[in-house]
Amino acid sequence: MFRLKGVKAKGILSITDLTIPAKRITCIVGESGSGKTTLLRLLNQLDSPDEGEIWLNQRLSSELDPIPWRREAVMVPQATITFKGTIRDNLQIGLSFAGKPEASDERLKEALHLACLEKDLEQNAEELSGGEKQRLALARAIVMNPMVLLLDEPTSALDEDTADTVMQRLTAFMRENGKTLVMITHSRHIADTYADFVIEMKDGTGRRGRTGGVYSEWNH
């Protein structure tokens, strides 16, 4: 799904060669400040690399219009954002940004269920707790039904049990529908349990390996 070659960005990221496979679940781990968010933003085309090339679904990123791409590779940022209005408004806004027709209430409730947020659609989103807002942001991306989800620490504000349930439902949904999930996490447990592949970021370089603590050299 993604291939990065000789990519340098923001004076921190430096990736020789990295492939992120389609229809798989890939976790990005690594210590704070190692460039995880920087990498994810490149995949969403929210930033462009200073050097090197990125292929997004076999197409060179520089030849791709970023806006339609972002609608197919939706990113949820590390700092949760809620928009004005009700939970329903917050769930529909991604579709309206993308110029797509509104989703039925049924679909909205499905997305809320996947994100473990059983709330009334009419409730004001500002009234939600921090962790609830984080799940709302996740559900908003799910409603858009994109080919790829790029999640920046989607469960950082959740207790372990809720985080586990969210991950279970989300990964099952992504696998059933043949979608690609790339997510950053600080939780070793989540990476070990749910990821097909793990990218470990270290000083701006990424090494990819299978789960289970065995990392194969991918670049250098």
Next chain:
Amino acid sequence: MNGTIDLLFWQLAAAYLFVILLIVIVRIKGIPREKEILIGAVRMTLQLILVGYLLVYVFGNAHPAYTLLLVAIMLAFSIRTVINGTKRKLSKALKQSIALSMTSGILVSLVYFIFIVLQLAPWYEPRYVIPIAGMIVGNSMTGVALGVNSLIEGMHGQKDKVEAALMLGATPRMAAREIVNQSFDSAMLPTINSMVGMGIVFLPGMMTGQILSGTSPIVAVEYQIAIMLGIVGSVSLSVILFVQLGYRTFFNRRSQLEL
């Protein structure tokens, strides 16, 4: 004749008491602003005296070139004031948007006002054009300056929200829509407020000046209504052009936010 000038001089001198009062207050409060206040008062005095003599000359020797030149100077000065009056460093593109929006907003309104509303003959009659241009330029300058600040602060303060919208596939236009609307609002608010308060809360400067110099209040009011509408037109035109051009300068060709 000498007596009137003397009286005027003494009245003016008395008015400077306010400046001295202000300086005393700042002193006591320990705010280090005496120099600025003093410089401001001196500059204001010298500039106005200079303008007074300049206008006497231009009014006495009406010529389209003089009128156009004065309007151009006012416009250039107001653009400079807006550009230099912001706390943050402006990008070149944003400066261009400011210049372009103010020039077109102000000129379109001024031309409309002179040719359609007032139907001045000759059209360059400086006695009318200069003060009217002054008011239109001044108010548009205030409006655009507010719009610029609000847009910049909005983009920086709500960076995360704008980017969150982009991440979902929003166009820059959609991602910035809320900020653009807020900027338009805050830029227009003083003008709308002054329309609402007009005549009750305060008498506008032009009307006061006319009444003081002996014009009938009714005539002064007619002019004031016309000029107020002209100001509203020019401010809204300049501001709307500015926010529409301005927000785009925060995004690059790949629809990425660049601050």
